[in-house]
Amino acid sequence: MGLFDLFSGLKTFAHGIHPPYHKDTADKPIRRLPFPAQLVLPLDQHIGKPAIPLVKKGQEVVRGEPIAKADGAFSVPLHAPATGRVRGIELMPTPKGPKSDAIVIDVYDGSTQEVLWKQPREMSELSPTEAIQAIQDTGMVGLGGAAFPSHLKLTIPEDKTVDTLVINGCECEPYLTCDHRVMLEHPQALMRGIRYAMRATGTSQAIIGVEDNKMDAVEILRDHLPKGGSIKVESVETKYPQGSEKMLIKSVLNREVPAGGLPADVGVVVNNVGTLAGLGRLLPEGEGLIERVITVAGPGIVKPGNYLVPLGTPIRHILEQVGYEGSRTEFILGGPMMGPAVSAMDTPITKGTSGLLVLNEPSIEEESHKIWPCIRCARCVKACPMHLNPSILGQMAAKRKYEEMAEDYHLNDCFECGCCSYVCPSNIPLVQYFRIAKAINREQAA
Amino acid sequence: MSKKPTIELRTSPHAHAGGDVVRIMRNVVYAMLPICAFTIWQFGLSALALLIVVTATCMASERLFNRLSSQPSSLGDWSAAITGILLALTLPPGFPLWMGAVAAFAAVALGKALFGGLGMNAMNPALIGRAFVQAAFPVAITTWTPAFFEGRFTSFVPTTLTPPFLQPPVISDWVTSVTVDAFSGATPLALQKFEGVQMDTLDMLLGTTAGSAGETSALLILICGLYLAARRMLDWRIPVLVMLGAAVTAGIFFLIDPVKYPDPLFVLLSGGLMLGAWFMASDMVGSPVTPLGVVIYALMIGVLTVIIRLFGGLTEGVMYAILLGNAATPLIDQLTQPRVFGEQRAGK
């Protein structure tokens, strides 16, 4: 933590970067896009075991109906985002890269926006175990991008006790504003979701961390806080990666998650605002997760905004609706710091997709593609939020000393935030080196 | 929608801070230009010729080694030019040009190419070149030229044009014959060390003294260094801590015996300390990357500079101090690895 941060009293963590934020869509209310003609629903949209299909080719499905069930505890179900007919289960491109099995649905013309399949219930009558089951039934996962099943996240391991629920409203990735809009437009649903999550985890306090470039959201949330003070809103410094779990816990609670550990090790469980607002809306209705808000933005987009789209919507459909231009383009799912680039226009929006960015030449830093040798400028060292030494890690990666990287230089603590690559004047693709190194180490261990 | 775009696929992050190596290096060159101009004004044609020959030789050698190792030209990164200019600035202005060329070649060959080029070199190449000629031509490198001698823009210092492989002529007669204002033949450091005379502080600050081509005006170097620091192309901690280390060490000795030892201000302003602190010790390649390492490294250079000056056989210590600092950098880096976020260390 810099001297300045200490004196300013601003809640934050040490290191990190301040990229241009481009939050131009922050004032664009959430709008629904027309349904596409076809939906592509990969069975492995979440972390864990792929879901098991419940439907067959040619079968008719209604909006909201379960179409795949969870494969045990480490999995979540899928629901039909629109009424239509199952075309089949096909290998389709996914945001993760490799193709995987997906349920493809031909959507009926004029398919209704009303959810036809639901099981309303009184949440306060459920026991914690029943509540966890109800959460799994919604198919909810971390909507911030991680896509980790929410019911698992809210299940506290036997040997741990947690006292605080931290809600991540940072949205520290440039361009993205969907969480911001959710906080502004659905504060009640969020508060409900927070209460459900607190009950499920047995936590007595909840802290919503919001970056201080969204003070309007901070105010609205404060207006909606329940009496009693169990839920608090804290504004934190606008800095990337403020929204990573470990950094946010450090910022709002000054607790440091041990290396290799989980938030539960310091008594915390973290959820994203979008996820909890989603649970707050879905749980009482007994509905499944079938749509999400994404930010569509970037210099190549004609009508940027925050759009509510059914899961499985191919990016082609979105781009046709909002229009895009540019001769050399990069399509990114999520934010520019961590989101993957995709080339297949059939790639669908999945549960973990928070945005669709179209970056054109000017923003794809043109001049700086040449990779120079490391000049040991230490900028990466000063940027790494995990306090690693990307400079030396990068040099070791070039020599393929992957095991030493993990053993002596904490490679496995790298969470691939990209700060090091962002600042490197030599344009060394450090994060990419680290991803490869980790993948190779994993393979060797297997 | 416009016609089919080319879709690019890159790995994240898809954003970049923008500053690149070439820009940093180019700015270092810019920052040294005023110092070059000053030294040319001070010493005339000889200084100009030396700058050109040394820089050109550095760049030519760099290209040669690129060829030998079948690498694309690395002249574009400006680092060879920086080495050349820095090296020229550390040499006496009347240094024979052919010896300057030897120094330049040694700088690139021994200081850089041997290690594998930019970023791989453990030590500052300019200083390697300078150390090489210090050993090879001990007389020429300690022959100082008076500043502001008359006719400096029309004629060379006699030593400048020494034919290759010959030793330069003795110029003490020439030195006494040229007219200068307020001149003293030896450098401030030599005067202090061997004759116990202290140069006027203002003279050293402004640079109206003898010395290596570029190390005479402390003030100008300070300003140029501050420019780089302000543009964040130089870690200001390094020069500041080098100066602090030197001043404190000198201060201790001065308090012990003010007659025998120079005062700290003199130590800071004389010799190559300023140039070394701002433009050589701060070279990123040879300095540690860890925050604590930087502090240790810089203080060590400052302290060593004074110790070598006061107790070594040489008047000038900063060069060896920086080389020692460079040499210690890998070890310092290793010993000062920052505590990783969430890492529990024994005893904490």
Ligand code: SF4
């Ligand atoms: S990607 Fe890894 S090494 Fe690079 S800054 Fe982020 S945590 Fe540090």
Ligand code: SF4
């Ligand atoms: S930012 Fe790049 S050039 Fe600078 S030390 Fe890190 S890896 Fe090396």
